[in-house]
Amino acid sequence: MSVPDFARYRLFLDQPFSAGAALPLEREQANYLLNVLRLRVDGTVLVFNGRDGEWLARLVPEGRKQANLELVRQTRPQPPASDLHYLFAPLKHARLDYMAQKAVEMGAGLLQPVLTRRTQVSRLNLDRLRANAIEAAEQCGILSLPAIEPERPLDAALSDLAPERLLIFCDEGLADASPVPALAQCKPAPLAVLIGPEGGFDEAERTLIRARPNTLPISLGPRILRADTAAVAALALVQAVVGDWSRI
Incomplete structure (x- = not known):
């Protein structure tokens, strides 16, 4: 490289x-x-x-x-685009800017805003998301920009995922347990990571997500993380265990 x-x-x-x-x-x-x-x-x-x-x-x-x-x-030369999808509930202003930049730095190839019942923001400025993606790419030597999709309701975003894509669901309601062994058992497959809003998913949404085949719920540990911090933690974890860090 x-x-x-x-x-x-x-x-x-x-x-x-x-x-x-x-x-x-x-x-x-x-x-x-x-x-x-x-x-x-x-x-x-x-x-x-x-x-x-x-x-x-x-x-x-x-x-x-x-x-x-x-x-x-x-x-x-131009490298292959990353195939890691990042699904997230939008945040407000500076925290959303931070989240978008860090997702690009961590190798997300697609940013999909997801609207949930506790999402604080219902409409996004996609030009601002793109500007943050460009800024992160300029500063970090990244050559591929992620695709940026318009916001979608949670059920529609889940339906859009190809059946073979493994959805890694960061579930704040899961009992504390190390996510590493569960991730390490995953077979090679296209990946998606889902992070919820401040306040988390409600029970109906958690049930909907878990009902999707090829979904792996994981815990992010014993501490409560802000949504933007959870994004960085989850993407680093996934890249290290089953993503492109694990193939270096």
Whole structure:
């Protein structure tokens, strides 16, 4: 696996890449490179679009506030997209921003907001979710952005999961027990992780989730975790035992 270069600034550009191509920058992007980072002619950054790998790009200023980037060469090829689905009850504002960023850092390949009876937020700003995903990817050397789905009711989100996808249900009502042995017994399969809202799922929802075939309820330990903390704990646990950390 190639090692990211963190010495250079990384920028997401939603444009097709090819050697020698000149990519126009948005005004805010150009201003940041020219007037905040103070890059000059031929200064270099790394760019990615989630499809064509990572590229070294040379800055071509066009005045004080405009600039293009000229693609020089590919520095890392595009890896396969992660197949880990993350289902979560939306939170408010900064905590949702944090959750989205950490889910991307932990390797989620799809973000699916789920509406439950105790969900505090009924409508999401998907552009803001995407912006948080891009920010996390830029800062952490990630090349693939997750798919971001519109919010869906819990029953519909469960129905959308393919039967062969193992749903790891982080059940706050489960008796304290180590989740590692249960996860270690799982056969290789596509994975999904489900985290509930503040206040947890109600009993009818827990029954609905448990009734889905190919669902594994697990405990996250003896302490009560906030929903955003539970997200990080669950994704780290799953990646370490049955996810891509376990295959390194």
